[in-house]
Amino acid sequence: MTDNVNEEKEQGLDQADISENLKNEEDLKQNSAQEDVEEEIKGEAESDSLAKENQELKDKYVRLYSEFENYRRRTAKEKLEMISSASISLIQEILPVMDDFERSFKVEGNDQEGSKLIYNKLGKILESKGLVPMDDLIGKEFDAEYHEAITQIPAPSEELKGKIVDVVEKGYMLSDKVVRFAKVVIGN
Secondary structure (H helix, E strand, O other), rough: OHHHHHHHHHEEEEEEEEHHHHHHHHHHHHHHHHHHHHHHHHHHHHHHHHHEEEEEEEEHHHHHHHHHHHHHHHHHHHHHHHHHHHHHHHHHHHHHHHHHHHHHHHOOOOOHHHHHHHHHHOOOHHOOOOOOOOOOOOOOEEOOEEEEEEEEOOOOOOOEEEEEEEEEOOEEEEOEEEEEEEEEEEOO
16 A cells, blocks of 8 residues: 555656646746747847838938939039130130221221131131121110110111110120120110
8 A cells, every 4th residue: 555655646746747847848938939029029120220221321322322413413514614614715815806807808898808718717617616696786676685885876767766776896605605795886
């Protein structure tokens, strides 16, 4: 009988050990599951953080790229303007020579073939660079953006009142920009 009691005690202990082991296993599973949930939450937080950082870097890249493109366009435009302004200053220095040629033709008559050839050649060179003379101004309305009024005289007719009566010095334009204002006489 003692053997039976001992066996029962051992079985009781074994069952107690088993139930304690089962309880420990359940605790371990719960802890493991809780750790898995915590790791998953940490992973999601890291993923969100990385996604946010990635978006910030993309935004920064787009802004820098846009700034660089604007810089490139601006410098190209400035370069063109610098070339254009250099052309304008050269043309402004050459225009008095053209005026001198025109005056000499009026004074000396038509026997200046050589001078006319040089004048025409110089005019074509300037024209090829974009220089355009303001022609046919007599009878047109005065416009301060293109003309410079030298004086006013009584208009020869009613229809020329407030309009250009005479051109003292030709005006020129380069690429829709006034290089030299036309000096004109206005009828009043």
